[in-house]
Amino acid sequence: MRTSSCINYYLLCLVCWILLGISGVCTRSHSLVKRMTGLYTGPYFDTSSPTNITAQLGTRAFLPCKVRQLGNKSVSWVRKKDSHILSVDRSMFIADDRFQSIFVEASDTWTLQIKYVQGKDEGEYECQISTEPKMSHIIKLNVVVPKIEIESREKSNGDMYVKTGSTVTLRCVIKQSLEVPFFVFWYHEGNRVLDYQTGGKLQILAKRVDGTTDFSSGLVIHNTRKEDSGNYTCSPNNLDSASVILHVLNGEHPAAIQRGKSSIPGCCEVLWWLAGGVTLTQNNSHRLLIFVLTTMMVVLTQSFLSNPASLVPR
Structure with a gap:
């Protein structure tokens, strides 16, 4: 009798222990569900992800958007400056194949990827959830041009x-x-x-x-x-x-090369003006006078160019 009583006692303890364990699991599950829902009974943005992204011209830019408890709602990317819808979930709605929507389920992150970033890509991008009314999260892209x-x-x-x-x-x-x-x-x-x-x-x-x-x-x-x-x-x-x-x-001075390049156009400009004056003058005596003055100007210019030291004041 004592043996059967002990067995019944141990069986009763085992049943109680199992019942306590089940109730504990239920309590933890209930608290977990309560914690997951809390103030948010539907989708919401996880604001721990960055909202200001900087990318270098010609590289790739990644704009992350974390959405918790999405349920049966959709996530869209919109370029704010022209209100162009870029994507809805993974489907793209832009002809530019540089843009791509990537979803990482483990982190609930919808990432807009822009390949070969251009200067025109700089600006604000809006991550939207298809709730009523719509929920939106703004991310700014800065493009650095080295x-x-x-x-x-x-x-x-x-x-x-x-x-x-x-x-x-x-x-x-x-x-x-x-x-x-x-x-x-x-x-x-x-x-x-x-x-x-x-x-x-x-x-x-x-x-x-x-x-x-x-x-x-x-x-x-x-x-x-x-x-x-x-x-x-x-x-x-x-x-x-x-x-x-x-x-x-090979021995020549840089200043001489630069002077040779710059002095000739100025001389040519003067000669063009004088030649125009000769052409427009009707009087032969005036033409002769201008011709003489032109010749003297050319001679003086050539002498100064051949002797740069004469230009330096003493």
């Missing part, structure tokens, strides 16, 4: 002047760059690609400028010769190119 230029100590008025046999460094700087380019090509005279050599006559070095968003690619030319003159172009894979003209001088 600036590219070639810097050098020898640069003057857009051109570079170096002496034969010297070492020159062309430094191509990309400013405000969010993404480092995969490669930077250097061209000489527009079509000749310069090799990436670690030594010898040419050196090409690329690096991120410390403490900034700038990126630098340097072309070093050792023992420059006359044939190294010409146009040099720096061309990153994801940006526009920048160019500079290199002049390798």
